[in-house]
Amino acid sequence: MRARVRFIFFVFSILALAIQAQVRAPAGREFQITKIFKNLIPTPDYGIGQYRPAANERWLEVEVEFISALERTDELTLKYYVLFNGRLLTGEVTHTNISAGLNRSVMYVLPVALARFAGNKPVLPNIFQNVAVQIVQGGAVKDELSLARAPSQWFAALPPISGFVLNKNETPFAPLYWDRYAQIKTR
Numbered sequence: 001m002r003a004r005v006r007f008i009f010f011v012f013s014i015l016a017l018a019i020q021a022q023v024r025a026p027a028g029r030e031f032q033i034t035k036i037f038k039n040l041i042p043t044p045d046y047g048i049g050q051y052r053p054a055a056n057e058r059w060l061e062v063e064v065e066f067i068s069a070l071e072r073t074d075e076l077t078l079k080y081y082v083l084f085n086g087r088l089l090t091g092e093v094t095h096t097n098i099s100a101g102l103n104r105s106v107m108y109v110l111p112v113a114l115a116r117f118a119g120n121k122p123v124l125p126n127i128f129q130n131v132a133v134q135i136v137q138g139g140a141v142k143d144e145l146s147l148a149r150a151p152s153q154w155f156a157a158l159p160p161i162s163g164f165v166l167n168k169n170e171t172p173f174a175p176l177y178w179d180r181y182a183q184i185k186t187r
Contacts, residue, residue: 031076031135033145034102035065038131040123043111044172057111058123059171060084064105064133066143073098075185077136078105080165081155083129087117088158091165092136095182103182105133108171113164130154 040058062080076098082089091107114123121127131147132155144152168174169184 029143030069030073031066031137031142032069033064033066033133033135033143036131036133036145036147037061037063038125038128038147039063040125044176058114059111059173060109060114060128061173062107062109062131062133062165064145066103066105066135068098068100068103070098071100073137075137076182078107079134079136080107081130081132081134081160082109082165083131083155083158084109084114085117085119085121085127086129088155088160089113089117089164090155090160090162091167093167094185096185097183104180106168106173106181107165108168108173109165110171117161117164 039061041061042058060082062082064078066078068076075094075096077092077094079092080090089109093105093107095103095105118127129148130150132144132150132153134144135142146154167184168181169186
């Protein structure tokens with residue numbers, strides 16, 4: 001029985017080390033974007049007050065997972081590029097107190113902005129042609145990733161439209177999931 005317990009402990013120890021190794025950025029790189037997710041989600045309903053969010057309106061949520069190889073980073077900016085129905089919506093968020101390992105960032109596009117730029121088309125997941133995110137530190141791009149396969153900085157030739165991609169603190173999602181996302185620098 002003891003041999004079995006030791007073996008199980010050994011296997012879990014090896015798995016824990018493997019998981020730790022996976023959440024570190026590759027050698028020579030301080031930061032690496034590992035995943036981008038996009039979802040259409042409803043406005044949160046806090047159940048108070050007279051008015052309720054419209055059931056058919058959806059926000060675009062873009063969540064990014066990134067890895068930091070540095071023990072602590074004071075400030076890091078993530079720039080978001082959303083190609084939506086032929087228009088490039090842009091926004092950025094500056095995070096503070098970023099720790100080593102896996103971190104997350106999130107940005108949102110308002111339902112009214114989605115309706116505005118969709119024209120007469122319904123807002124469905126396939127109306128978004130691509131999403132790219134850059135990690136910028138001290139003016140230098142540290143990493144970039146696109147949701148769909150595309151050349152680096154595919155968005156550079158497109159005219160940007162700013163003011164519609166909002167950070168979490170600028171939305172009704174602000175009080176949610178505090179421990180999931182990197183801290184946002186206040187202005």
